[in-house]
Amino acid sequence: MDRRSLLTGAAALGAGLAMPALAQDAPLKVGLILPLTGPFAAYGQQIEAGFRLYLERHGDGVAGRRIEPVVQDDAGTADTTRRIAQEMVTQGGVEVLGGFGLTPLALAVAPVSARAGVAQIVMVAATSSVTEASPMIVRTSYTTPQVTSVIARWMAGDGLSQAMTLVLDYGPGQDAEKTFARVFAEAGGTITESLRVPMQNPDFAPFLQRVADARPQSLFVFLPSGVGAPFLKQWVERGLDKSGIRLVADGSVTDDIVLPQMGDAALGLVTGLHYSAALPSETNRAFVTEFMERYRMRPNFMAVAAHDGAHLLFEALKKTGGDATGKGLVEAMKGMAFESPRGPIRIDPATRDIVQTVYMMRVEEVGGQLWNVPFHSFEAVADPGKA
Template identity: 35%
Template sequence: MRLLPTALTLATALAAFTAIPAHAQAKLKVGLMLPYTGTFAALGTAIENGFRLYVNEQGGKLGGREIEFFKVDDESDPAKATDNVNKLIKRDNVDVIVGTVHSGVAMAMAKAAKESGTLLIVPNAGADAVTGPMCAKNIFRTSFSNWQPGYATGVVAAQKGYKKAMTITWNYAAGTETVKGFTEAFEKGGGKVVKDLTLPFPNVEFQALLTEIAAQKPDVVFAFFAGGGAVKFVKDYDAAGLKKTVPLMGSGFLTDGTLEAQGASAQGLITSLHYADNIDTPRNNEFRLSYAKQFKLQPDVYAVQGYDAAQLLGAGLNAVKGDVSQKDQLYYAMGKTVLPSPRGKLAFSAAHNPVQDFYIREVKGKENTNVGVAVKALADPARGCKL
């Protein structure tokens, strides 16, 4: 007779075990599709570091689930993007994809995510279409649209009283869309863009274009470059003697993560972005200290965007207790969350693009110093988005 309670106890325990949802047992598969080689390699590493930092702060889990990472180097090559993202979707069966930096690559990723229904969080690439015509309930961005930093910088340039501007960038989505944002705000503020200069990505032979700027003598030049290209452009601009005669302004990526390599050539440059190194809040100070301790590096905007990608995913997973199969509830929770980001309050538009403050930054020493707010709570117009 003593065996009966034991058998019942065993049966009860087995029933309880089998009642635990499968998602609570399995690791959450997170696919990182980022540039680990080439012009944007440092940016990809910073994004991954930021993402991992938040996961580590949560004890290695998000929504109660341990994380298993799958990594693909996208090489910033749009031609390889579809094959690369399908490695994560079809081969690795990931639950969520985090990527990428290059806007052309991100467009292919968004298309694949939309077709497969895989959750995609974009921690950098600003391609306007991702939260515009290609917007979807399963696509989120924790960075910016290309239009946003361009527009914010255009506001600042107009406020400074500049009337005649030239622009210069790579001839690809990120560059042309950022320039459009700048032009919209600058001309709304009473200025006129007299010429747009471009060169193929990732070409860094700037001399002929710098000669043209010197000949035209505009009141200001607006530039969009990032990574290694930004380093060379800023140094070449200075070496050509233009820094002393034609003020240079840019989207914040011109000087973010690049200051050490740019050296004296970057000093005094004015940019606008949704993050500045010296935002003096407990949240940002805590983030910067934690990042420096873990990675022995100072964080930049890319690290913040990766960190917030993990924060956003965690917020959604907490709402569904880790069950990613509850897609509608997951996406709803992610869209409605307001994150305590190192950059400040981070909300999301109906198109799942960040609504955030854009700062005026001046390069002082090795910091992009916050000297004011260009535009508060700037939302992308999400032209063409139908959700």
């Protein structure tokens, strides 16, 4: 019976079958399923660039296997992501899956990776529960609560005792709202109101009017990458930048791929995130320099997560001797720790999630460009719901 028949039978029976390992001298196909068209195309571009840069820097061979990226565009549509993943593992000879620019895309593939026994490296999707959807998932990006909990602790420690929250109404946004409210309250703060903006064609005007009317001491904002610019534009147009309300945001609002074009509206904004292209370590400086020379754009947190995903795969294959069978590969990834451009990171063996430094940053103009400049760090942060 061939490999495709085995997998088809497994799916029909609802049982997981481990894929047979290929010969060690055969190419190891890594299926990168990315949004390369549509509104989230920039996500896919960053992920692909980060992964390919690792291969350029370190070579494409490891443990007798040559890594062969197989890139396909899902246009940010979950049904397409699932279909591509199924075809990759049953027909395309793909042994490892990676990418996943949004939570619904990662979750759509979770049943596929679980049934087929294929390692699934999540490089962006940040909803906390993603790793629980399949025992084959390992995450190299971050979780929203991991970052939001730090922002709430920092705000409370900086003398803020009252806050409103404004989030986009989808999985990570809901994670951010709940985590911020809980951690801020535990630190003695009070949440006066929580606002959820519909994800489809978000219009911030009515919500910012509610903020203006309420005049809270501070506002915490969570928005996905690419949505921050129109929010800040409306914030300034309504004069809220001069209202005395302290605005603090998740770092996706001033994501490195959009920050250079955001203009003065972003200056001085304080955010929290696990990566900034402005981190001053030699490891990061080398990464940013090579990335910008090769791709003519600034790397963001998605690019570094893909770069680290490639490193995690290489190191795991060294431990397995080139065997990419899912269960063994995932076991090899558990507990792995190394120095990333973002700082020290570790894969928690109990959760298959990442533990890392989270930075508080301020938007500043340096060398004629806007950068997220770190001013405080919280080390070895895990998802607070999993710690």
